[in-house]
Amino acid sequence: MKKRLHFLLLALSYKIRDLRRPRRIILEEVEIKPGDRVLDFGCGPGSYLLPLVEMVGPPGKIYALDINPLAIRMVRGLAERKQLKNISTIHSDGPTGLPDDYLDVVLLYDVFHHLEQPQEVLRELHRILKPGGILSVSDHHLKASQIIQALTESNLFKLLKTGRFTYSFNKI
Numbered sequence: 087m088k089k090r091l092h093f094l095l096l097a098l099s100y101k102i103r104d105l106r107r108p109r110r111i112i113l114e115e116v117e118i119k120p121g122d123r124v125l126d127f128g129c130g131p132g133s134y135l136l137p138l139v140e141m142v143g144p145p146g147k148i149y150a151l152d153i154n155p156l157a158i159r160m161v162r163g164l165a166e167r168k169q170l171k172n173i174s175t176i177h178s179d180g181p182t183g184l185p186d187d188y189l190d191v192v193l194l195y196d197v198f199h200h201l202e203q204p205q206e207v208l209r210e211l212h213r214i215l216k217p218g219g220i221l222s223v224s225d226h227h228l229k230a231s232q233i234i235q236a237l238t239e240s241n242l243f244k245l246l247k248t249g250r251f252t253y254s255f256n257k258i
Contacts, residue, residue: 124149124189
């Protein structure tokens with residue numbers, strides 16, 4: 087019950103945050119295109135999903151992954167209410183079940199600092215990203231140097247660009 091309440095309060099705080107800084111502004115740094123396949127790793131209550139749906143359009147596909155079953159239920163509810171057919175949920179702490187070289191973009195926003203096995207997650211994200219695919223990272227709990235080092239030290243990703251809100255990495 088306590089975890090549920092905490093998650094619901096977190097979801098409410100995200101709604102307030104999103105009024106000040108709409109998620110689309112952040113996503114525009116990633117240059118997501120119509121038809122892209124995108125994974126929102128650690129999707130939470132789905133703050134990024136509606137702008138993602140607009141950006142990828144009907145031919146695109148969005149995967150929303152989270153370890154919290156309440157997050158998955160919220161995303162499914164949002165998709166049903168809005169009749170969004172191109173959103174699929176994945177309940178997991180890392181493994182995606184997606185094919186190799188499948189995704190165009192992975193979003194890893196404010197979740198990296200929570201990961202118990204960050205290098206295993208990075209190997210999974212490397213596996214499912216297409217060659218040239220983008221891993222977009224933002225984590226306000228970490229300094230820029232910590233993010234860059236953590237993502238590049240395994241030689242799976244290289245820094246492509248630094249944006250105002252995000253860091254974009256290419257699959258090596």
